[in-house]
Amino acid sequence: MIGSGRFSARLIVPGDGPPIEQGVLAVTDGIITDVFAGPDTEAIPLGNVILLPGMVNAHTHLEFSTCTTPLPAENGMAAWIGDVVAARLLQADRGDSIRHGLDELVTAGTAAVGEIATADWPASRLTDTDPACVVFREIIGLRSDRRTDGLATARDFLAGDPTPRHLLGLSPHAPYSVHPDLFMDLVRMAATHDVPLATHLAESPDELELLDTGGGPMRERLEALGAWENSAIPHGSRPLDYLRPLSELSHPLVIHGNLLGEEELIWLGRHRHVTIVYCPRTHSHFGHPPHPWARLLDSGTPVALGTDGRASNPDLSLWNELQFLARRTPSRPAKDMLAMATLTAATALGLEGQLGTLSPGKEATSLGIALPADSPVTLEAILKSGHPAGVLRQGNWYPA
Ligand SMILES: [Zn+2]
Structure with a gap:
């Protein structure tokens, strides 16, 4: 199922620019249309999750x-x-x-x-x-x-x-x-x-x-x-x-x-x-x-x-x-x-136009990562101490 919606996360790491605190990912028919800093009270809250590119x-x-x-x-x-x-x-x-x-x-x-x-x-x-x-x-x-x-x-x-x-x-x-x-x-x-x-x-x-x-x-x-x-x-x-x-x-x-x-x-x-x-x-x-x-x-x-x-x-x-x-x-x-x-x-793989970063025009597939409560929110800490919390797949969120 291909989904649409706006999803808010503690942090979005787009992969082609600086991480976005309280980031919002806007998705239409499985494709990212916008990535921006919230708050966005109408977005679907993913909670204490960091979104990485798929x-x-x-x-x-x-x-x-x-x-x-x-x-x-x-x-x-x-x-x-x-x-x-x-x-x-x-x-x-x-x-x-x-x-x-x-x-x-x-x-x-x-x-x-x-x-x-x-x-x-x-x-x-x-x-x-x-x-x-x-x-x-x-x-x-x-x-x-x-x-x-x-x-x-x-x-x-x-x-x-x-x-x-x-x-x-x-x-x-x-x-x-x-x-x-x-x-x-x-x-x-x-x-x-x-x-x-x-x-x-x-x-x-x-x-x-x-x-x-x-x-x-x-x-x-x-x-x-x-x-x-x-x-x-x-x-x-x-x-x-x-x-x-x-x-x-x-x-x-x-x-x-x-x-x-x-x-x-x-x-x-x-x-x-x-x-x-x-x-x-x-x-x-x-x-x-x-x-x-x-x-x-x-x-x-x-x-x-x-x-x-x-x-x-x-x-x-x-x-x-x-x-x-x-x-x-x-x-x-x-x-x-x-x-x-x-x-x-x-x-x-020749797929950089569709995948690889969380950018407008690319597929809205992302790995959601959670951090221990006492962890700093840096990319170093995310990679070393994070654990999967769910997957955003073409505009639908699936908790782990
Ligand atoms: Zn092999």
Whole structure:
């Protein structure tokens, strides 16, 4: 249901200007028409609530949304992938799992999501009040004989009809699972169709070892899956080889980037339309070395936040992701971290015209946060000590 009305809150953090005390959000048919300082005695009072822009979760795999706990990762990425493949085989109904994940995203105040899709993504089960879904069709194929099928799958997917709730993109999965030639084909296809492209890169030591030497645990995993081809990846390959082609795209997203090296960081600083998607709790789950997100921000590279899927994260709440990061990074301005969860992620997905800030003309989807009674009302305190109090979704308020 799309709603209208005026809503008053203790504080509105619009995301594109200073916070507004006793703020009022005016909404018509689910779209913000005005944001102003009250009091407004005729507005619907939301009480002691701080309104933040709706969360934009830049990376999910909703097919794993019925996982109750993340799959163990202490043996590294290659071993974890084996468990993921096994979990997928046991899955009863992928569509139900994705729908379950969408419901969780709605409850978590998610305005939009960058979702990686394998086969049969249930677009027909989306409703008007779901998050805007930028669905990246995942393509896998390291062996040369998979190239034709991979391209056909991508082409068929992009021939589908996008809607405002279901937008299309491509995801060549990762350097260890996509032949370099197929990777280039898919980048060209994304450029031709001008759609976003997301690829996992510099995620794990296993990946970097495979690129450099052609060996290690990732090769063993790929051989076990029947996916390995000896000549596919030239020895001495590095993440930079997969970054360079992205320069021609309008909306490239690099997922994780946990182990980006000096040369990649410099390249990214010169190509500031490439967004890194950092998934803090998944990063922590794997025990990776510190992520270079703060340095990336300092050099002008956009960094967005994602939860990743429930195979590596306990839930799909981007607010929990943001709070996890804020509590561990007291030195970073809170507004930088809020932007990673809102406007930067919306921009990466090409949705900055509709989402990402609480501004006139944009969708009236907002996460309401409450603070402990003795807390100062600063953005730093909100991120560290706040807890969800409800969600304003397209002009309707749903208390938590
Ligand atoms: Zn992923």
